[in-house]
Amino acid sequence: MKYDIFTDTEESLSIEVVAGVVNSSRNKNITKKGVRLFEENKIYTTSFVGDIADAELVKKAQSAKTVGIPYEYTLPQYQNVNMVDRESFQDPLSKIAEAIEETQERLQGFSNQFVFNGKFNRAIQTITIKNDSGALLEKKFAYNEWYYLFKKVGSPNLLDGYFQGSGRTLNIDDVLDKNIAYLEAYDNEIKFQHGKYPVLFINGDQLMSKLSESFRADKYCEGSALYSGKLNQQIFSKEFSIYDINYSPEHGIYRKFDNEGTVRKIAKLPLIENGVMKNIIADLRFAKKYGVEATANGQRSYDSGVALGFNSFTIGAGIRTTQEILKSLDNCVVVFMGDGGDFTDKGEFSTPLQLSYLVQKGEIVGRLPQLTVKTSNNEMFNTRLIEIASDGFQKDMMNPSLFTEMDVYVN
């Protein structure tokens, strides 16, 4: 292969709502292109934002070669892959205007209590990677995302909470159904005692950040990850599994090929299965360097070098639904906003909770005061893991709900 061309085109419409009224709309239609020249085991990259013919870009790249990135691995044999999700972009971009109307209608009853600001975005993204032999890897799909921030009238806070949704289709009703019940309980602030409680983060991505480092080939093989050397060992509860999933259209994940052109045959790569560490992820460079398998996790934008990343970092689902588990627990702290937390290098975790509620046997008791929770990687997914649900808190959430016990402090 002499070169490949990465083209990323995004056409989008964003509509902004300020204090419950449409304030602005923004159109975007931008093409970004990057070419990689492969010469004498070096990669030279040149990019362009805007319309430019492929031949002209290649010519520009050939005249602009300065620094090449050395590579010793074998380039993948590009094969034609087509992931065009036609159904997803049948509706026009302006379809989001209906979602805004519906949201405003449902939230009208709260307009004396809360100020709502938000944004809806619908985008059609086309990404192609083609090489000089004519092979074409292509994906095209529409994707929607929206958020509404809410602030109690007179509150000195920037925001008091938010809800959001994303995915191939906009499931406004589900997001509002799940969140409005809690919004109704907002004014009922209850007293709380320090202690150990079951905790559910409705979006628990930050709980995974330290753990995820251990599955990167570079961190794992250099011995600088928390779980370096633990492959094929039982490190967590048997109920706990993690996968890297590369194809899930309903969640906007279309990654059967990565941005180096590597195609992965299995959509669901087990990283932890039943508590046993099973795999690590590697792009072509790390696969060659550390003698492991390339897992199609090479990610790059149109003009950047390749960086290792997850397609999605997804917890294996359990049996009971989120609501069934909530109904079975005497007490559960349900966290809607727990921003700013972090891990120490030892894997100890702490975060303040800006917005959380106490739920008893599935009933929302009230809003909790400002809390801080504390746990660790080893406890969270092992000795203090309570249960993993079969679904997420909202239907559009890819990760199922994870219930784990934490130390909870009143600030």
Add this chain to the structure above:
Amino acid sequence: MDIKNILDRLDLKKFPCHFVDVRIERTQTTGFSFQNGELVGATERPVLGAFIRIHHHGAWYYCSTTAVTNLSFEIEKLIDQANNGKKSSNTYDVPENNGIHHLINKASKAFSNISLETKVKMGEGYLPLIQKILNLQDSSVRYTDLYKEKFYKSSVGTEFSYDFNQAGFAFSATLKKDGDLFADSFRKYATDFSEFAGMEKDILAYWTEAQRFLGAETVTPGKYKVVLSPEITGVFTHESFGHKSEADFMMGDPEATKEWKLGSTIASSCLSIVDTGVHENTSGYCPIDDEGTLAQKNYLIKDGVLSGRLHSTHTSNVLEEKPTGNARAMNFEFEPIVRMTSTYIEGGKTPFKELLKQAEGGVYFYNFKHGSGGSTFTIAPTRAYRIKNGELAEPVKVAVLSGSVFETLRLIEACGDDFELHNSAFGGCGKMEQSPLPVADGGPSILINGMQIS
């Protein structure tokens, strides 16, 4: 391409709409990264694009485009969209004509003048240090720079251009000893490439001190007296109060303007907080914002009293205050929203040693990984030390330092005499979809009587 000429030929007054403005940005970014001594990335990113705004029939209509020679067509399309869309009820008093300001003066030191090859060689020169750092388990050496020229014109006659030039270097590593890990990063900010020469001693000294953190104990959770370094004071100021001063959060909430009445005492009398874009050669430099409002020194708190807030023309319209030069967009793909520039606590008079004496039994925080704002702000520190006998003692580990904004503002007992403005070319401020935006923050070392460590 002569961008000024493109704007000179564009007659914005002829368009049949309430208001229109155009911003064109020409940007050159370069960067490289070595991972464990191997070159894994080296890129140059030239970008030219425009952002157009019209206000018509009570709403804003925006478009971002790379077709900078065809702006009239794009403006007409937006006007059609406004004429055919639902009429909205937002009013917008057009801003004053702020005059013509052409301030491009950094071209001679622009990082875009230096070849990528020269930059990568500079990075290569520091790779031998990897062998000299004890207990090093993995490493990365990274560099990024940005040279941006911004051009603007509005239908009321305001015009400007200015340029922005910055670069950053980072030598990051993970140390490991007896199973204990410590990750950190040496960083250097510059507006002149020559400043990246001769950093060997500083880098080695930085990593020598880092060895002390291997095996450091974790602090028992609780409330402690703390001393924050100027770098942490900066992030505290930005996260705790800077974001709260952005007036867009008050939109649609008449009660908030009563709660946030200017003139109220909200902090210790030793505390004054400023935001201003006037400081050249900093990451918060913004002499004119993306709506054509000139930068000025805005006191947010003066001697403990709430004195101002940050505005765009839109928020200043609604709240009937003056615009402050804080309407900023991340790049040509986005609309300007209310953002900070350089935000800092003004320096005090207390020597650093005196701050430590007053914080006996507490913890000193030197640098951080990240911070976030909200009703409770948080800082995830990297290096922290116990304070014993009026001096810095052994290193300790802390996951998160947090506090309620308003409580903490009143708990600041003293401000040091060691003011520093902290700049960063890596990352920046994030707000909604626009991240990262270059900003600076800083202050002196400060003593706070009670923050939550967990």
